[in-house]
Amino acid sequence: MSQDNRDLVRINTHMTDKIRESLSALYDGQADELEARRALNEAAHDPALADQWQRYSMIGDMLRQQGSGQADIDLSGSIMQKIENKAVEVQPDTTHWSRKWFAQAAVAAGVAFTLLIGLNATQDAATVSPQLAEQTQIQLAPSTAANPLALQASTIARPAEQSPAVQAIQAQLQKEIQAYMIRHAEHAAANGQQGLLPLARVMDNDQESP
Amino acid sequence: MKLNGFVGAALAALFVSVAYAAPVATDPMAEKVLAQMSSAFKNRAWSGMMMYTRGEQSVSLQFHQDVVGGKTIERIERLSGDPIQVMRRGNWLLGLYPGNESLRRGHNLPTGSMLALGQRIQHIKNHYTLELGAPTRVAGRSATPITLRANDQYRYSRRYWCDNETGLMLRSQTLNHSGSVLEQFEFVSIELGAPIDEDTLVVDAQGMQVFRHALVENTLTESTPIIRLPKGFMPLGQGAPDQEIITHLFSDGVALVSVFYEQVAGPAPEVTAFQGPTRALSRVLAQGTDYFKVTLVGEVPEALLKGLLEQIDTTRLPGLIRG
Numbered sequence: 461m462s463q464d465n466r467d468l469v470r471i472n473t474h475m476t477d478k479i480r481e482s483l484s485a486l487y488d489g490q491a492d493e494l495e496a497r498r499a500l501n502e503a504a505h506d507p508a509l510a511d512q513w514q515r516y517s518m519i520g521d522m523l524r525q526q527g528s529g530q531a532d533i534d535l536s537g538s539i540m541q542k543i544e545n546k547a548v549e550v551q552p553d554t555t556h557w558s559r560k561w562f563a564q565a566a567v568a569a570g571v572a573f574t575l576l577i578g579l580n581a582t583q584d585a586a587t588v589s590p591q592l593a594e595q596t597q598i599q600l601a602p603s604t605a606a607n608p609l610a611l612q613a614s615t616i617a618r619p620a621e622q623s624p625a626v627q628a629i630q631a632q633l634q635k636e637i638q639a640y641m642i643r644h645a646e647h648a649a650a651n652g653q654q655g656l657l658p659l660a661r662v663m664d665n666d667q668e669s670p
Numbered sequence: 671m672k673l674n675g676f677v678g679a680a681l682a683a684l685f686v687s688v689a690y691a692a693p694v695a696t697d698p699m700a701e702k703v704l705a706q707m708s709s710a711f712k713n714r715a716w717s718g719m720m721m722y723t724r725g726e727q728s729v730s731l732q733f734h735q736d737v738v739g740g741k742t743i744e745r746i747e748r749l750s751g752d753p754i755q756v757m758r759r760g761n762w763l764l765g766l767y768p769g770n771e772s773l774r775r776g777h778n779l780p781t782g783s784m785l786a787l788g789q790r791i792q793h794i795k796n797h798y799t800l801e802l803g804a805p806t807r808v809a810g811r812s813a814t815p816i817t818l819r820a821n822d823q824y825r826y827s828r829r830y831w832c833d834n835e836t837g838l839m840l841r842s843q844t845l846n847h848s849g850s851v852l853e854q855f856e857f858v859s860i861e862l863g864a865p866i867d868e869d870t871l872v873v874d875a876q877g878m879q880v881f882r883h884a885l886v887e888n889t890l891t892e893s894t895p896i897i898r899l900p901k902g903f904m905p906l907g908q909g910a911p912d913q914e915i916i917t918h919l920f921s922d923g924v925a926l927v928s929v930f931y932e933q934v935a936g937p938a939p940e941v942t943a944f945q946g947p948t949r950a951l952s953r954v955l956a957q958g959t960d961y962f963k964v965t966l967v968g969e970v971p972e973a974l975l976k977g978l979l980e981q982i983d984t985t986r987l988p989g990l991i992r993g
Contacts, residue, residue, distance in 0.1 A: 637943045637950050637965070643777075644928040644948070644967035647919055649756070650763060650779045650885050651906060651926060653708050654839065656746040657855055659756050660722035660731055661948060663748045 700800035700816045701791060706837030707816075707830060708787055712742055716838060717870070718809070718860030719749070724853045724946035736866045743871045757873060761885045769879040776883030780917055782907025783889050794923040797821050797902035798828075806831070808840040809857040818924060823847065824900045824974040825925050826947055836862055844947040844969060852947040886910065894918050895986035896929070900977050903927065911993050920978075927968035929978065933991050934963045942972065951975040957984040962991065 641662065648658035717734040730749040735742060744758040755766040763779060784790055794800075803815030813831040820827045827849075831841040841856040873880070890905035899905075902922040909917035916931040934954055941952040949972050952965040964982060966975040 633939075633941050634943070637941055637952060640928070640930055640952070640965045640967050641943070641945065641948055641950055643917075643930070644926075644950075646763065646779050646883065647907075647917075647928050648926050648969075649758070650781045651784070651919060651921070653784070654711055654842075655735060655742075656733070656744045656756055656758060657720075659746060660720070660729065660855060661724070661853070661945070663722075663729055663731065663746075663754060 696795050696800040697802045700802040701795070703802065703814055703816050703832050703837070704794070704800060704818075704830070705787060705791055707832045707839050708790070710833075710837035711839060713737065714836065714838070714862065715864075715866055716860060716862045717864075717866055718857045720855060720857045722853070722855050730858075734866055734870050736871055738871075745871055755878075757871075758885075759873070763883040763885060764873060765881040765883070766873070766875065766878040767881070768877060771875060771877060772879050773875075774879060774881045776881040778884045778886045778910055778913070780890075780907035780909045780919060781885050781887045782905070782919055782921075783887070784906070784921070785904075785923065790923045793902070793904075794818065797825065797922055798924065803829075805834065808833075809860045811835070811840060811860065813840050820847070822901065823971060824902070824977070825922060825970055826852065828924060833860075833862075838862065846947075847971070890918055890920075893990065894929075895931075895983050895990055896978060897981045897983050899981070900974055903974075916990055925968060925970050927966060927970060927974070927978070930963075930965040930967075931987065931990055932963050934961050936961055938963070944972075949975055951979060953979055955982065955984050955987065957987050960988055962987040 645658050645662045648661075649656045652658055715736045717732070720731045720733060722729050722731060729751075732747045732749055734745045737743075741760060742758070746756050748754045752768050754768075755764075757764045757766070763776070765776070785793060798818035798820055801817040801819060803817065805812060805814050807813060808831045812834040814834055815829060815831045818828040818830075826847075827845040829843045829845065830839050832838065833840050838860070839855075840860065841854065843854045844852045846852055886909075888908050888910065890908040893908070893911075894905060896918075899920060903920045904922070906919040906921045906926070908919065909915070914932065918929045918931075920927045920929070936954075937956065938954045940954075941950075943950045947969040948967065949970060950965065950967045951972065952963060954961050954963045956962075962984070964979060964987075966978055968975065
């Protein structure tokens with residue numbers, strides 16, 4: 461098989477990309493009448509296409525409800541064609557980068573880190589917001605273990621009497637630092653001498669995707 | 671009190687002398703094995719199953735790699751839990767996760783130019799001592815262990831078991847200064863040279879969300895606000911300057927450190943985190959009325975991250991962020 465053929469992607473064994481594009485375009489309001497009729501006719505005779513149609517319908521409804529908040533989702537064509545097309549146009553995503561990173565890895569991948577997070581209590585509390593000042597003053601127990609191997613899964617040092625506000629702040633800080641660690645693992649995979657191996661560091665989790 | 675101080679200093683000196691004894695000469699054969707390992711990983715077709723272990727956590731992973739038309743195609747799939755996949759094809763890194771079929775725009779990942787292999791190994795030898803171990807077996811194959819023993823407190827030691835026939839790394843460990851294993855990658859089975867099923871290396875996006883990240887080569891120049899880098903670390907790559915967050919990469923030829931800069935609204939507490947050998951340190955620095963969060967992540971001791979942070983010239987941060 462030639463390189464070109466190897467690059468072709470099997471997205472669905474029951475459905476041609478063309479029909480899928482037509483179904484998707486129909487929901488985007490971009491299909492012409494003939495194309496729409498042909499796609500719907502195919503769907504009526506093929507259970508797999510019917511399922512796809514239903515799925516597109518649900519996703520389309522969801523996207524319309526959410527407006528531009530999910531602008532980076534693109535269902536209008538063959539995924540692989542777009543993967544290989546460097547000029548693909550996607551709308552800018554205004555989500556904060558750290559939430560976006562974490563969403564990519566954690567929401568989709570079910571990646572939940574086991575890490576210890578410590579907050580430095582030496583910062584001048586007067587210069588930080590009241591909530592953060594409280595956070596610094598209560599000295600969330602930073603890691604004291606010399607050897608991370610001794611730690612249990614899901615261990616996050618945390619005093620039992622934390623207020624919900626403090627817990628929320630800690631959770632947010634933890635998500636942010638996790639996002640940085642995911643991005644770093646991607647850098648290591650992109651730049652290192654051991655291929656994709658460094659990504660194992662952010663895949664070592666037994667939790668299922670939500 | 672003085673005596674206590676003296677004893678403490680003596681003990682500290684003893685500790686330092688034990689932990690960071692003057693490096694012995696690198697074993698020339700270890701150097702050759704390292705060179706073979708470095709080139710073997712990228713330049714051949716292979717597939718295998720691996721266990722990654724960190725503390726009490728472990729995950730099993732399947733790897734495939736092929737070289738097609740001079741380009742390396744790689745695929746890693748998690749075998750425990752959900753079947754997450756990551757592929758590298760050309761200048762794209764693709765993350766595939768179970769979910770509604772969709773393509774999501776990822777982010778640009780900076781890549782830099784490492785030193786040529788020979789130069790890189792010479793550089794590594796300045797900061798690690800290479801030692802050869804006794805041959806053993808890993809994944810059913812004969813392997814030779816080599817140790818890269820850190821010469822100072824700014825990096826972790828590494829131990830690699832290299833396939834005798836091909837040089838491919840079959841097992842690797844990262845060790846802290848007391849010799850404890852912080853993480854381990856180990857192939858439990860590996861197949862070399864056999865043709866890989868062509869279906870294995872295509873992107874099967876059925877039922878998957880696909881995140882597409884562009885790999886962008888952009889060598890880091892002198893734009894870093896870090897006044898002086900720790901011994902052995904060199905600029906590697908940088909993200910595009912027009913991003914919301916500026917990314918700089920540094921490496922000593924073995925370890926990689928990512929530094930992220932972004933402007934924030936105000937001060938915040940310092941955050942530290944670690945997972946196995948991966949350390950992260952985040953601190954907000956003030957410059958005039960502006961605040962900049964600097965986050966450093968790497969498979970390095972915390973001392974290195976703190977040292978880097980202390981070397982940041984805050985007056986350069988506004989210019990860095992605003993271009």
